[in-house]
Amino acid sequence: MSRFLNPRFNGIKSYTPGEQPRDQAYVKLNTNESPYPPAPAVLRALGPKQMQDLRLYCDPEGLQLRRKLAAYYGLQPEQVMLTNGSDDVINFALTAFSGNGIGAAFPDVTYGFYEVIAALQGVQIRKIPLQDDFTIRIEDYFGLSDMILLSNPNAPTGIALPVAAIEQILQRNPDQVVLVDEAYVDFGGQSSVGLIDRYDNLLVSMTFSKSRSLAGGRLGFVMGQRQLIADLNQLRYSTNPYNVNRMTLACGEAAIDNQTYYDDCCQEIMQTREMTRVELERMGFSSLPSKANFLFAQCHAIDGGELYLELKKKGVLVRHFTAPRIAQYNRITIGTPEQMGVLFEKTREILLERGIHV
Ligand SMILES: *Cc1c(COP(=O)(O)O)cnc(C)c1O
Numbered sequence: 001m002s003r004f005l006n007p008r009f010n011g012i013k014s015y016t017p018g019e020q021p022r023d024q025a026y027v028k029l030n031t032n033e034s035p036y037p038p039a040p041a042v043l044r045a046l047g048p049k050q051m052q053d054l055r056l057y058c059d060p061e062g063l064q065l066r067r068k069l070a071a072y073y074g075l076q077p078e079q080v081m082l083t084n085g086s087d088d089v090i091n092f093a094l095t096a097f098s099g100n101g102i103g104a105a106f107p108d109v110t111y112g113f114y115e116v117i118a119a120l121q122g123v124q125i126r127k128i129p130l131q132d133d134f135t136i137r138i139e140d141y142f143g144l145s146d147m148i149l150l151s152n153p154n155a156p157t158g159i160a161l162p163v164a165a166i167e168q169i170l171q172r173n174p175d176q177v178v179l180v181d182e183a184y185v186d187f188g189g190q191s192s193v194g195l196i197d198r199y200d201n202l203l204v205s206m207t208f209s210k211s212r213s214l215a216g217g218r219l220g221f222v223m224g225q226r227q228l229i230a231d232l233n234q235l236r237y238s239t240n241p242y243n244v245n246r247m248t249l250a251c252g253e254a255a256i257d258n259q260t261y262y263d264d265c266c267q268e269i270m271q272t273r274e275m276t277r278v279e280l281e282r283m284g285f286s287s288l289p290s291k292a293n294f295l296f297a298q299c300h301a302i303d304g305g306e307l308y309l310e311l312k313k314k315g316v317l318v319r320h321f322t323a324p325r326i327a328q329y330n331r332i333t334i335g336t337p338e339q340m341g342v343l344f345e346k347t348r349e350i351l352l353e354r355g356i357h358v
Contacts, residue, residue, distance in 0.1 A: 008122070015116045018319050027342045029333040030317040032155075032184075032294050034213040036265045036336075038251065039258035042214070045250045058249055060241035065249055068256040069221055073193050078226040081233055082252075084243045086183060086207035086220025090117050090149070092232045092239075093203060093222070097177040098123045098147040105146035107136060109157060109326055111181065114149045130157070134288055134296075138165045142172035151181040153189045156321065156331040158290030160189040167192075170199045177228070179203045184292035186211035186266050187273070193223060200225045210293055212255050212262050217248040269293050273334045279344055283351065283358040294333045296326075299347075301356050304328040307347075314346040 001010070018031035037043065062082040070077045083089050094117050098104050103124030106114045118125050128140045134157045141148060148169065153160040170178055180192045182204055193204050203224040209215040222232060236243060244252075255262070273295060277287055280297050287297035299307055304327050308320035311330075319331040332343065351358055 009120075012120060013116060015113050019317065021317070024315065026312075026315050026317045027335065027339050028317050029294075029335055029339065029343060030319040030331075031215070032210055032292075032331075032333045033215045034210060034265060034269070034293070035334075035339060036213055036268070038213040039255060039261040041254040041258050042251050045254040046247055050247065050250055054246060056246075058242055058244065058246040060237075062244055062249055065244075065252045065256070066221075068253060069223075072256055072259065073223060075193070075196065075223055076226070079196065079223055079229055081222050081229050081236065082244045082249075083205075083220040083222065083236075084240075085209065085218040086181070086205045086222070087113055088243065089203075089205040089220055089222040089232075090114060090179070090181070092235050093177065093179050093205075094118055094121055094123055094147065096231045096235055101145075102176070103146035104149060105141070105144050106149040107154065109134060109154075109323070110149075111151045111155045111183075135159055136161060136165075138168055141169045144173055144176060147176055148173060148178040149181065150178065151183065152192070153184045153187070153291040155184065155292065156294070156319070156326070156329075157288050157296050158184070158292040158294060159288055160291035163190045163192055163195065167195055167199075170195065170202055174201060177201050177203060179205060181205050183207045183210055186262070187293045188270055188291040196224055200227065203228060208252060208255060211266050213265070214248075214251060214255060217251050219244060219248050219252050266293075269334050272337050272340060275337065276332070276334060276340050276343075279340075280347075283344070283347060284356070294331050296329050296331050298329045299351075301351060302354065304330055307350065310350045311343070311346055314349065316343050316346050318343075 066077040066080045069080050090113055094104060103126050104118040105126040108127040108129045126146050131137055166180055178201055182191055185191050196202055203222055205222045208219040277295060280287060284301055285297045285299045287295040305320055308318055308330055311318055348358055
């Protein structure tokens, strides 16, 4: 820390991204990336012409892509805003709609960024414990005086809420903004997008990072009624109007034009998820019911942190969190069937070294 840092940021806790080690080739099942490449048309989206055009600023409105997204989700372009990854949505939304006595409410076990950004902004945090089975009790979210952040499906549990539950939460908090983070919705969850025209307090965010194989392109978007989106745009124009670059816009457009390719990838991943769940169960694990591209799984024969380290030694990366409630679990991204085969093999070895035959 330098002597110049604003004391307001002393001791601020930042987010710890999943590790991206370069020391060896890992089977990487730790950051929920897609194991499949972007659609063929995306691979062709950037040529010499696009590179030439990099001397020009990008469209600050991202209008072409917004039109495509709006058409795809049954909305108007004014109801969509593009962001540099959907993590940006959390930042804009908390800046716009919390503070001044309005806090931020979210489950005790959820995406770590909510707490980090709320803390950065000095917003009061209300953590609402999940039930023992890691499900949300929706009544806990009725009549709050805070902005509500819900990842649906939730991370790192993978558990999804039905749209009807989200609707009840919207109805019981008419004067608070509810941000539904649908980063994983394409893997079997229900989207709340259809509620947007009936609820002026609803924001839905999505990302190209997971189901659309563009994590490195940094492309997210948020949808809501036009007044809410206009507020967010004011902040975006006050921060960085060119927040989504030309290359990423071109890739995003090609991706939306090839949605059936991604639908097929998601089907594959959901099948691999079920196969993985069954195999892990056979090896003595239990996992939470997942509608995401990962499983949150616990092995009853070995400590969660130890399993993570042993797998890493054997070249398989999964994500382990040390928070007490979830320290026995590991979050395992669903890769290709071949990658999952390596996970099973290495897990079997680790268990065998402890005298357990599976
Ligand atoms: C991965 C993820 C995001 C967004 O990631 P970006 O790459 O910034 O779009 C948002 N919410 C949750 C819960 C996630 O897991």
